[in-house]
Amino acid sequence: MFEAKGISLKLDDRDRWLFKDVHIFLEKGDTLVIRGPSGAGKTTLLKCLAHLQPYTAGQTYLYGKTPAHYGITIWRSRVMYVPQRPALHPGTPMDLFNMAKSYASQKGKYFDDPIKIGMDWNLSASHFYENWSFLSGGQMQRCQLAVALALNPEILLLDEPTSALDPETTLLVEKSLQGRTCIWITHSPDQEKRVGTQTLTLSRLASPAEEHDEEIVVPLNSQ
Template sequence: MTLFEASGVSMQLGDGRWLFKDVCLELEKGETLLIPYSAGQSNLGGKSPTHFGIPIWRSRVMYVPQRPAIHPGTPMDLFNMAKKYASQKGKYFDDPIKIGNDWNLSEAHFYESWNYLSGGEMQRVSLAIALALNPEVLLLDGKSK
């Protein structure tokens, strides 16, 4: 069974030209696809976001932007708050600090104010938190080279 599918995926450039339009895709567990899009429909296990409700959808299909927002408090404050959402009930969580250690982040990075982290540290901390929350699908916004 397809884990994640999207249909009508489109990306229009600022000058009105279409980079691509109405692309359909299906992903199985463990597959990776890198395509930015600005329009279209996504489904998880054949069900739309409205079927799940937005809070549940966002806990199962998580998005990590290229430039994470600066949140109040520390990264661990954000992680601990996210774990308490009703949509996370019954889920197993990993340790974001252990994940971050593999990417040259120390425990101190997770307890510093977001304002004191560099852009790269913010990206790695945000990704470690997202992975620790164990979503079924992780969507990453990144700049292509």
């Protein structure tokens, strides 16, 4: 279903690499857990797979076709990056969902209801109509993930999606994600055992100071 061959990112022209020759092969329903120390480039790798950040070498495929075949905006709607810390979007979570599903890249897709998804995670319908700035960190994280799930991408690129949640709610989110095809960053060995069908461990090739991995603020999809 999804394949990444030789994904590599060079930090500069002096042969300093953040990661090199990363290979990923996913069948439908697989969850690849990515682990590694700070500075290994885990978040940056997800952004590269979503084509939110350029990389030095390698190629990605969805059903055997490259991002150039689909077009980058459609690729991002089908291989969707969900950051650990939600960006401060204007308006409410439902505003974000309605905006995202109106994009040309979403044309012809079936959408689920983010409110129904969120209610399985101890959210109420009212949370989706509150301004993002009024939500707690855990509420924001769940609302963002519910919106992403409702948009039905083929691949979810999840950057510590339960880091702000309590253990009970974490298990509820994990249950909802069963059967989804995911690449999932986690620092929890217990979570890795529960959700992972494969594991990829990144080693730190560059020092943390050499990794310029600021959070890129992007909508869930682009027009």
